[in-house]
Amino acid sequence: MSDSKLLLNLQECDIKVSDIKTKLEKAQFKLDDDTEITKSKKLNTLVEDKLKEIKLNRSKIEKDIESLNEKISSINSKIYSGLIKTEKELSALQEEMETLSTMVENNEDQILSIMIDQDRYSDGLEKAYSQLSIMEQTREEEIPQLKQLISNLKSELDIALKESDDARAKCQKPALLRYDKLRKTHKGIAVSELTSNLCGTCMVSVPTKIIQELKKDITFVLCNSCQRILCIPD
Numbered sequence: 001m002s003d004s005k006l007l008l009n010l011q012e013c014d015i016k017v018s019d020i021k022t023k024l025e026k027a028q029f030k031l032d033d034d035t036e037i038t039k040s041k042k043l044n045t046l047v048e049d050k051l052k053e054i055k056l057n058r059s060k061i062e063k064d065i066e067s068l069n070e071k072i073s074s075i076n077s078k079i080y081s082g083l084i085k086t087e088k089e090l091s092a093l094q095e096e097m098e099t100l101s102t103m104v105e106n107n108e109d110q111i112l113s114i115m116i117d118q119d120r121y122s123d124g125l126e127k128a129y130s131q132l133s134i135m136e137q138t139r140e141e142e143i144p145q146l147k148q149l150i151s152n153l154k155s156e157l158d159i160a161l162k163e164s165d166d167a168r169a170k171c172q173k174p175a176l177l178r179y180d181k182l183r184k185t186h187k188g189i190a191v192s193e194l195t196s197n198l199c200g201t202c203m204v205s206v207p208t209k210i211i212q213e214l215k216k217d218i219t220f221v222l223c224n225s226c227q228r229i230l231c232i233p234d
Helices: 002-030 036-080 087-169 173-185 208-216
Strands: 191-194 229-232
Touching: 002 087, 002 191, 002 229, 036 087, 036 191, 173 229, 208 229
Parallel strands: 191 229
Antiparallel strands: none
């Protein structure tokens, strides 16, 4: 078998190794990646904290309303107790009661707004919990599958590496040096098959003179365009 065909065979093995490694890296990354679940948990925590804040604020305002109503009730009792002696004293109490009533109304408006926010955050948190539960269940089911896939890919990689080593052992050292250099500089493709007088990789027409030289199979012949090693398919 010619050097170029030996290198082509090696290249096919190396591409297979590279493809398996890429799949293995992706599978391992997916196995290790809990980003979405972590983000979801952090978001849920933020919503929980906000909901607690809303509830505390609501509780405080409700206590304020209760306190204000007690004061109003106390003033009202004074007014109807028969103990008020002057018009000025009565007017002052009525004014204070109006002020307190206005404060109660304002606080009740705040409570209404808070209740709307509380319902919105509660509904959002419930949906977020449900979504997180689905994500965790999916993740739980996915992990064994990914582990099995990784195990299979590692076995495939061992076989592919052995095939690559065997193919490399059949090649001459000078040929390997050129091959390895071209693979590094030509996106992993050092050898290109001739297809209908075209370089199978860059798809540029190869001159007849170069094709004739290639058919002699004496030395490496490079594509006149991409400078890859040309090889005539069987």
